[in-house]
Amino acid sequence: MTETFNRFYSDASHLMKKSAIREILKLTQRPDMISFAGGLPSPDSFPIEDLKKITSEMMDEEGKEALQYGTTEGDLRLRTLLAERHRKDGLNLSPASIMITTGSQQALDLCGKIFINRGDVVLCGLPSYLGGLNAFSNYGAKLKGIPLDDQGMRPDLLEKTIVSLKNDGSIIKFIYIIPDFQNPTGVTLPLSRRLEIIRIAERHDLIIVEDSPYRDVRFEGTPEPMMSSLETHGRVLTLNTFSKILAPGFRLAWVTGHPEIIDKLVTSKQAADLCTPPFVQRIVARYIEKGLLDVNLKKTVDLYRNRRDYMLRCFREYMPDGIKWTEPSGGLFLFVTLPPSMDAARLLEKAIQKKVAFVCGSVFYCNNEGHNTMRINFSFTGEKDTCEGVRRLAEAIREEMASA
């Protein structure tokens, strides 16, 4: 299409890119395609009957309020329930420390809006969640990637990068980090690194944006403390969501942080969408009140543990030598490393011909590295499709290897 309206667009709009993932998701809606591409929860995890019943009840008892405008910060009952829920994380929050958002993506966007001037630096994992990177770069942030190893972001390289950026006169606003079952790599940051990174943030006066969608999707082992529970001066904002623990179709999420920053986020949310649907907030509040969230979450975690195990079994069975993958203790993804000579984007073309899809790891690298990596989702497909999909993918890899 010719851009007939180009002259009207803002400079910022030219920074906007369509998310590579959401574009691939369209491809994957073709029939017969087996998709490991999206970060889609399994529909089998959705408690449809319970939600149906609760919605009816809610409409009977508070339909008038649910269908009216709500406050920008979010339903007080829901925020109170979330504050209670966070006690298990060692957090002692008041509702004023919590804002409801329309998906965590909105929280990422509002963080961009309240913190970033064009040219400010945001430090992020190399690789890191694309939706976060896009949200920040839309506001003109320069993204600087900090390499991860199998324990997550490397504090030594983080501090080195900060020092060198500061020497160059850069203004750094925050560290964007996904400490638990990182997207896309699946790795989890150990306590010692959490503490170290907080100390670095203090030393260099930076905010930490802790993005935590997968924290409660843990298959084994003990959770590490949330970064916000390790820091007491309000330097850490934490982004949480119901998308992976209940249902993404509600677009319901929440941010916790220092009341002053929450207040700033509330002001920016007023102009963004006035409020998150009260209708949805009241359904979910009731669902939590009845104690159903944790019951369903346990089922979901059991389901995903099985799916991870099954996916790993298929990988071991089908994948040729020279392919490496992570074995995460939670979350939704394996991260796969191909031989350095292989290009995942070219592999994807072949894979799509064979009707299997994944996301190229390179989209998560703000410096365009990672050409030989890919992200594989294991939560969405059932056993039959997983097995067949991995078989097709392995076949595509073998052919790529042979033609190289």
Added chain:
Amino acid sequence: MTETFNRFYSDASHLMKKSAIREILKLTQRPDMISFAGGLPSPDSFPIEDLKKITSEMMDEEGKEALQYGTTEGDLRLRTLLAERHRKDGLNLSPASIMITTGSQQALDLCGKIFINRGDVVLCGLPSYLGGLNAFSNYGAKLKGIPLDDQGMRPDLLEKTIVSLKNDGSIIKFIYIIPDFQNPTGVTLPLSRRLEIIRIAERHDLIIVEDSPYRDVRFEGTPEPMMSSLETHGRVLTLNTFSKILAPGFRLAWVTGHPEIIDKLVTSKQAADLCTPPFVQRIVARYIEKGLLDVNLKKTVDLYRNRRDYMLRCFREYMPDGIKWTEPSGGLFLFVTLPPSMDAARLLEKAIQKKVAFVCGSVFYCNNEGHNTMRINFSFTGEKDTCEGVRRLAEAIREEMASA
């Protein structure tokens, strides 16, 4: 509160103001307060039973899809239904010309995001909807107000202002206009002015953002054509919403426009919230499919017509001489002009003591004029409260008059 995190905030965040209206809404939640302040629909207009039934049915038949992520542009079925619905407006739209948004406020925000560079001018009614003004000024827009008379925005002054701004080297991006039952004044732009303003936009190469939340809330007379139906080159974007014709608690709205601009809005929405809740979109799609929207809308319009009539009757009965008010044929508001010597903000303090609230008209004036005006909502309160509220308000006005 001391601003302990000031050093982190973006320049844009310092432009953000809490909406005066949303702040007043908090006040009005006090018991015994009669509020004419919000633009709140009447809860009596919410079809709770029908929505309850439809939600159950929807969950039975498409619960898995409703609880999953959806596409950013919005549910195809809903967009198709909206395209059909717009035939009555003389519009022949494809789904590619429609994007679903999380409330019209999101559409206003995204218009700001894709069009405005700091310092660009947006032309708007004097007065005009605060949520629009805030959304644009958050992106650094300079707002230039065009006076209204009892037929809406004055085209002669619009063109004069454009010429003078261009002579000064200003970049003007768009005209923000609410042609039907304008917020806050309630006036409607006649056909001749619609055509004239479109011609001015063509002559000076400007976009028109037509905000149309109240169009279908018409009590009498024949609708004027939508501005987007009078212009065929895609220069007009129209913002529509379910908030006033069904329920604001869904936060469900849609934009129509040229597919290229819609595509740009979709890209910017990806980073804003990925998608509007599919759960809500599918409920409303079913509701429309069953033909219930227009049935309920007719009831709502009848209700609001009665409430407007009753409010006008109370005004005639209680208000002292020297107070003027509009008699709108639709929408949710009267606009009241006090004697020039009176200050509505001071009156509001007195009114709140007497437990009646309104919004000062000045918040809708981007140039801080309108100190002696106020906006009165008639859709929310029932007869008893309306009568008592107007009595209290008239008493407050009389006291102010006596003390002056």
